[in-house]
Amino acid sequence: MKHLIILGDGMADWPVASLGGKTLLQYASTPHMNKLARMGRTGMLKTVPTGFHPGSEVANTAILGYDLSQVYEGRGSLEAASIGYELQPGDMAMRCNLICVADGRIKNHSAGHITTEDSDVLIRFLQTELAKEEIFSNVTLTTGIQYRHLLVIKGGDKRLRCTAPHDVPGQEFMPLLVKPKLMEAQPTADLINRLILRSQELLTNHPLNLQRIAEGKDPANSLWPWSPGYRPNMAPLTMTYPAIKRGAVISAVDLIKGIGHYAGLRNIEVEGATGLYNTNYEGKVSAALDALRTDDFVYLHIEASDEAGHEGDIPLKLRTIENLDARVVGPIYDEVSRWDEPVAIAVLPDHPTPCEHRTHTADPVPFLIYYPTIEADAVQTFDEIACKEGIYGVMEKDEFMNAFMTSSAAL
Ligand SMILES: [Zn+2]
Structure with a gap:
C-alpha cells in the first residue's frame, strides 16, 4: 500500500x-x-x-x-535546505530579512516587497564587502526568495533572543537588537548586532537603493536576522x-x-x-x-x-x-x-x-x-x-x- x-x-x-x-x-x-x-x-x-x-x-x-x-531549529535551517545549502555541524542558520528602516524605526519587514532579483544584487554586494572584514570571517549570506535570505555563522550560539520583524512594524530597531539568553551566547549576539549596523552603513547609499528611492520604492537598507538554529x-x-x-x-x-x-x-x-x-x-x-x-x-x-x-x-x-x-x-x-x-x-x-x-x-x-x-x-x-x-x-x-x-x- x-x-x-x-x-x-x-x-x-x-x-x-x-x-x-x-x-x-x-x-x-x-x-x-x-x-x-x-x-x-x-x-x-x-x-x-x-x-x-x-x-x-x-x-x-x-x-x-x-x-x-x-x-x-527555527526557520533558517529549513529555508537553507530549500535553497540547497547543506548545513554542516557547528553551522548556525538564521532567517535573514532585508528590511526597510526609516528614522531609526522598522518601516516594514520586506523592504517594500523587494524582488528576488533586487535582493540578489544587494546580498551579493554585502557578502563581498563583509568578506573583506576580519570580524565577519565566519559569516555567510546567501540569497533566498524575495526579502527572505539566509545567514550562516560558523560556530554561532543559537541561544539568542531575536525579534521577528513582521511583528514590530513602526518600532525603533535599536531596542530590538539581538540579546543573548545566557552569557556564552554574548559573542554571537554582538556579532549579529554589528552585522546589522554594518549592513545599514553599506546598503544606505547603494546605487540600487538610491534608484529604488527615486522610483518611490522602499530601500532595502538593513539586514534583520532571526529564528536561529542548527541542522x-x-x-x-x-x-x-x-x-x-x-x-x-x-x-x-x-x-x-x-x-x-x-x-x-x-x-x-x-x-x-x-x-x-x-x-x-x-x-x-x-x-x-x-x-x-x-x-x-x-x-x-x-x-x-x-x-x-x-x-x-x-x-x-x-x-x-x-x-x-x-x-x-x-x-x-x-x-x-x-x-x-x-x-x-x-x-x-x-x-x-x-x-x-x-x-x-x-x-x-x-x-x-x-x-x-x-x-x-x-x-x-x-x-x-x-x-x-x-x-x-x-x-x-x-x-x-x-x-x-x-x-x-x-x-
Ligand atoms: Zn500553515
Missing part, C-alpha cells in the same frame, strides 16, 4: 455567524472530502505541541510524527516507517520543502505552483500521481486556504476549500481507485487560520484516513465538528502518522 497526505494549509476555521454558525469546512461544498470521511475513519489532531507557536513549520513537522522539542536532527521517514522506501514532497512553500528535505523526501517542483489562489492545482495533482507511481509516500501541500484566512476573506477561503476538494481530492481519488496497488489517503489542515482571527491558532484540526479496506467510523462529513466524533479521538505527537502508516500495513 502507498500513502498520500493531502495537506490544506490553514483550512480549519471557527464557526462563523454569517454562515449560520457553520465553519467554512461545514459550509463549503466538499463532496469528495465528505465521501472519504464517510468511507474512512476520522479524528482530531493536536498539531501544535504545548509551548510552541502555531507556525506552519511547527505543525507540518509535527504531522510527520517528529517530536518538536527534539528537532525544532535539525531529524531521522528520515524511511528509517522510522519501513513502509516508506522512497518519498516525495510537493509544495510551493520554502519551509515545507525544507522539512521534506530533512525528512528524506525528494522535492518535486511544479511549474506555476504559487502558493496562492491561482496555484496550478492540476500540475500539482499530476505531479503527485506521478510521484505515487514510483514512490511509496507523498506529502502534497496546498497553501491557498491559509492565505485567504490571513486576508480574512470568507468567500475566498470557501473557494480555496472547494478548489481543494474538486480539483485535488476528487481527481486523485478517482485515479488511484483504479490502480492495482491501493493508496491510503489522509486529508487534513496543518492548523486553523480562522478568517475572523486572521492568523494561525493552535486548536486541534480534523483529519480523515481512507484506504479501500478500512472499516468506516460513523462520521459522515469532513469538518471541525463532525471529526470530533471520529473513532481516532484526539491524537497528538506521532499518533496520527503511526495510525496512517501502520493501520494499513497489515493488509
